[in-house]
Amino acid sequence: MPPPLRLCPSLLLLLLVFVVSAHAAEPRPFDARYRLEVAGWPSTTVEHRLSRDGLNWQSDMRAAIAVARGRERSLFIVGEVTRSLYYASGYSLMGIGKDYELGQEALARLPDRQAALFELSRRAVADDCNPPCRLRYLDHRGREERVDYHRLDQRILELPAGRFEAVRVEVTETDDPERRMVFSFHPEVPGLLLAMEYHRDGKQKGRLALTDLILSDTGLASSPKKN
Structure with missing residues (x-):
């Protein structure tokens, strides 16, 4: 798979990528849309939905451009730890693609990367890790991935x-510290990504920005905390 295509599913569908404070915000359903810009590719829209499925939560993220598309779906339980139950994804390039699936047995040890994105947002808000902080998860093939992270700041x-x-x-x-991402999460809506920047070799190669938001539990097309 060409590197530019790998960037979208691996880093943004995530990455397109535990112990949590007792005061962490409760999950809320939402529908979010983003504008994705990646060097060498036309800009496109990314859609992310977090919804309740009984006692569980489901994250669904998808993106498509003229010749490539990708989608990931994750079912997980939210508690003191984020535990994955099921994961499915599919990617295609010029009509040629492949689907992947991970069941509960494969996910017993580590979360999938959609659940890991949700967990990262909770950790960022809790800010209770002493560096170095590390997040471990399974990629779409079930292989273990590791990333290091640290909280930067809180801003408007x-x-x-x-x-x-x-x-x-x-x-x-x-294994490649020259590849770094800066995620901006909403402090009151776990899993809600507001923006993202992707940098490599000292240069910004891609960015993601929220364009539309609907909080499904209220039906309001707005943020619960705008300034």
């Missing part, structure tokens, strides 16, 4: 969807 972001308070966290690959 001006985005197409509005003005949001954001918690920023930097993530680097353990």
